[in-house]
Structure formats: structure tokens, C-alpha cells
Amino acid sequence: MHLQRFSRGFVNRGDKTMWAWRAAVARAGGGGGGGSRGLGRRSSSSSSSRASGADGRRHRATCAEDADPPRVLITGGLGQLGVGLAKLLRRRFGKNNVILSDIKKPPNHVYHSGPFIYSDILDHKNLREIVVNNNVSWLVHYSAVLSAVGESNVSLARDVNITGFHNVLDMAVEHGLRVFVPSTIGAFGPSSPRDPAPQLCVQRPRTIYGVSKVHAELMGEYYHHRYGLDFRCLRYPGIISADSQPGGGTTDYAVQIFHAAVKSGHFECNLRNDTRLPMMYIDDCLRATLEILEAPASALTTRTYNINAMSFTPSHLTQEIRKVLPDLRVTYRVDPLRQAIADSWPMAFEDSTARRDWGWKHDYDLAELVQAMLTHITPGNRLAHAN
Ligand SMILES: NC(=O)C1=CN([C@@H]2O[C@H](COP(=O)(O)OP(=O)(O)OC[C@H]3O[C@@H](n4cnc5c(N)ncnc54)[C@H](O)[C@@H]3O)[C@@H](O)[C@H]2O)C=CC1
Numbered sequence: 001m002h003l004q005r006f007s008r009g010f011v012n013r014g015d016k017t018m019w020a021w022r023a024a025v026a027r028a029g030g031g032g033g034g035g036s037r038g039l040g041r042r043s044s045s046s047s048s049s050r051a052s053g054a055d056g057r058r059h060r061a062t063c064a065e066d067a068d069p070p071r072v073l074i075t076g077g078l079g080q081l082g083v084g085l086a087k088l089l090r091r092r093f094g095k096n097n098v099i100l101s102d103i104k105k106p107p108n109h110v111y112h113s114g115p116f117i118y119s120d121i122l123d124h125k126n127l128r129e130i131v132v133n134n135n136v137s138w139l140v141h142y143s144a145v146l147s148a149v150g151e152s153n154v155s156l157a158r159d160v161n162i163t164g165f166h167n168v169l170d171m172a173v174e175h176g177l178r179v180f181v182p183s184t185i186g187a188f189g190p191s192s193p194r195d196p197a198p199q200l201c202v203q204r205p206r207t208i209y210g211v212s213k214v215h216a217e218l219m220g221e222y223y224h225h226r227y228g229l230d231f232r233c234l235r236y237p238g239i240i241s242a243d244s245q246p247g248g249g250t251t252d253y254a255v256q257i258f259h260a261a262v263k264s265g266h267f268e269c270n271l272r273n274d275t276r277l278p279m280m281y282i283d284d285c286l287r288a289t290l291e292i293l294e295a296p297a298s299a300l301t302t303r304t305y306n307i308n309a310m311s312f313t314p315s316h317l318t319q320e321i322r323k324v325l326p327d328l329r330v331t332y333r334v335d336p337l338r339q340a341i342a343d344s345w346p347m348a349f350e351d352s353t354a355r356r357d358w359g360w361k362h363d364y365d366l367a368e369l370v371q372a373m374l375t376h377i378t379p380g381n382r383l384a385h386a387n
């Protein structure tokens with residue numbers, strides 16, 4: 001049915017021949033090229049996967065029943081989240097089926113851990129070459145300029161987050177890819193309900209980052225409805241990770257405080273002590289990403305989901321870390337740019353739709369988060385570093 005909708009949409013509007021070609025492929029029930037693979041996978045995943053089980057948690061893998069696992073390309077893969085996601089997806093789909101890409105040179109351990117390729121998402125032709133040559137079927141689009149850096153370089157953020165996203169969208173439609181694009185708590189603004197921000201409400205963000213993410217949500221959903229694009233999107237809270245550094249966001253303090261606590265025992269926080277924001281440990285974030293990627297299309301009542309784990313202030317976080325490191329000293333030097341952004345974001349996040357539709361459930365609350373972070377970054381903790 002999606003295939004029919006897909007073809008009709010383009011053909012009726014007299015769009016270019018590519019779409020007519022796709023319609024012919026669809027009518028023939030498959031065919032050659034990258035497009036047919038994505039389309040075929042889409043229908044098979046809807047029919048062969050089961051919805052959330054009784055525990056509502058894990059979905060059966062689509063790849064377990066398919067002959068071929070997906071071929072995944074991760075853009076912007078050398079940031080805070082990409083390497084961890086590649087590790088998780090490689091465990092699931094095989095090392096060589098997950099290609100990390102970025103415009104930066106990877107560190108040696110990343111270069112040797114699986115396929116890596118240079119990809120600038122602003123280079124449309126290069127992106128197409130990569131998708132075609134590597135038979136990519138799923139695209140995880142992580143390239144972005146985050147909130148704080150975006151406000152200091154609006155034109156860069158506009159290029160990467162909007163123009164780059166358009167290139168990704170074109171590739172996904174052209175080649176029938178399943179595409180995952182993360183959105184953020186930053187897609188809400190001061191006129192949104194903030195405590196909590198619901199799944200569906202007014203979204204008038206005041207940052208270029210937020211505007212670009214709302215744009216991505218809307219374009220992805222529009223292409224889904226108009227052309228049957230298999231677009232999937234999670235609105236992530238601030239993500240906290242031990243072995244990767246954040247890339248210029250407003251929630252970065254919640255990662256930096258752990259490193260400072262372990263290294264020097266003193267942290268200078270750039271947000272006010274009472275700034276409450278939604279946060280999540282990276283393992284929960286990456287697992288949610290895998291779960292939404294694998295969720296049967298029939299379970300999804302929307303294509304953009306809030307996901308939530310916890311909310312805390314710098315003051316709460318400090319108290320929790322002090323249970324392990326009682327001498328931690330935190331001083332405050334508020335960055336007005338970051339503070340203004342944080343003050344316009346949700347304080348808490350409502351995610352019942354994700355919990356209902358595909359069984360989302362977080363594992364880490366504040367106490368577990370602090371324990372996991374300190375275990376990983378404490379020097380000499382060989383067990384943590386081996387994982
Ligand atoms: N880390 C977090 O707390 C959250 C992240 N997200 C989203 O998740 C995604 C991944 O986030 P992070 O890994 O934290 O971001 P990051 O800022 O750490 O990494 C982004 C990567 O994009 C790359 N990039 C920049 N311009 C590029 C271009 N022209 N072509 C290709 N790559 C380019 C950068 O080199 C960088 O490695 C982003 O879309 C972000 O908006 C959403 C909410 C929270």
C-alpha cells in the first residue's frame with residue numbers, strides 16, 4: 001500500500017523521471033538498484049516483525065528473519081554519539097555492515113574497529129556515491145552543529161543542519177532508505193509547555209539548532225506521508241557519555257562535571273544551579289535508537305517520538321556525585337548564551353507515546369547514571385575500560 005502511495009504521489013505531480021522509475025520498480029514488485037532493497041525491506045519488516053512483547057521492551061530483530069542484514073551508513077559518526085552507536089549496530093548486524101563517516105580523521109582505534117569513510121553531507125554527489133557503492137539501506141544521520149556552537153555560527157548551522165539534511169532526505173527517497181534523524185529537547189521553545197513538554201505541542205524554538213530540528217521533523221514526516229519515506233526520529237534529551245566528548249551543546253556541563261570531578265575535584269558550571277533539563281545516559285539513548293530502527297512500521301503511530309529518562313539540575317547532579325566524591329567543589333560562572341537557551345527548553349519530557357507504541361523504557365535514573373559514569377572514567381578501572 002505504501003508503495004502505491006509512494007508512486008502515485010510523485011507521478012500525479014509530474015515530478016522527475018526518477019519517481020516514475022521507482023513507481024515501475026514498485027509495480028514490478030522489486031528490481032535492481034539501491035532503491036529496491038530499501039523498499040523490499042520496508043514491507044518485509046512491517047509484516048515479519050512482531051510488536052513489543054509482553055514486557056513491552058524488546059522487538060524481534062527484522063534482520064533475524066531477513067536473509068540480509070541492513071547496510072547502515074552513519075553520518076557525523078565521530079561526534080559524541082556515533083562511535084558508540086556503530087559499536088552497538090555492528091554487534092547486531094555485523095562489523096562490515098555498519099559504515100561510520102565524518103569529515104574528520106578518525107582516531108586509530110576507531111579506524112581499526114570497522115569501515116570508515118569520508119563523507120561531507122554538503123556534497124550531494126559524494127553522498128550518492130557512498131550510498132550506491134556501499135549498497136546502503138539504512139541511514140543514521142548524526143551530522144549536526146549543536147545548540148551553543150550553532151548560535152555562534154548561524155550560517156554554518158544552517159548549512160549543515162538544513163542543507164545537509166536536505167541532501168540526506170534526497171538520498172533516502174531516491175534510494176528507498178530507512179532514515180533515522182535525531183531531534184532534541186531543543187526543538188521546543190519558550191512558548192512550549194515546559195514541565196513536561198508533551199509529544200505534540202507548540203514548537204517555536206529560539207535557536208537555529210532548534211529551528212533546523214523542527215524543520216527536519218516536519219520534512220521527514222511530510223516525506224513519509226507524501227512519498228512513503230521510512231523516516232524515524234527520536235527527540236533526545238541531553239546525552240551523557242563517559243568515553244566521548246560532547247560537541248558544543250547546552251547540556252555539555254553534565255558530561256564535563258564528571259571528568260572534572262575525577263581529575264581535579266573542582267568544576268566551574270556554565271549554567272545556573274537550578275537549571276532543570278531532561279537528560280539520558282548514552283546506553284539508553286543508543287538502545288532506543290536501535291529499537292526505533294527495528295520497530296515494525298505497523299507499531300508506529302507517529303514518526304517523531306519524545307524519549308525521556310530523568311531530569312535534574314546542576315545542583316542535584318552535584319549532590320549525587322558527592323555521594324561518591326564528597327570533596328567535589330562546584331562554582332558557577334553562567335554563560336548567558338547557554339543559560340538563555342536552557343531557559344527556553346523543556347524542564348521535563350513526556351514520552352508515553354514511545355512507551356506505548358514500541359515499548360520504550362529507560363534503564364538509568366540519576367543514581368545509576370552517576371555510578372556508571374564514575375565507574376567508566378575513574379583511572380585504573382580496567383573493567384570499565386575493557387568494555
Ligand atoms: N549529544 C546530545 O546530547 C544530543 C544529540 N542530538 C543529536 O544527535 C546527533 C549526534 O549528536 P552528537 O554526536 O552529540 O553531535 P556532535 O556535535 O558531537 O557530532 C556531530 C558530528 O557531525 C560532524 N559534521 C559536521 N559537519 C559535517 C558535514 N558537513 N558533513 C559530515 N559530518 C559533519 C562533525 O564533524 C561531528 O563529528 C546530532 O544530530 C544531534 O543534534 C540530539 C539531542 C541531544
Ligand SMILES: CC(=O)[C@H](N)C(=O)O
Nearest residue numbers: 146147184249250251
Ligand atoms: C540537547 C541537545 O540537543 C544538545 N546536547 C545540546 O545541548 O545542544
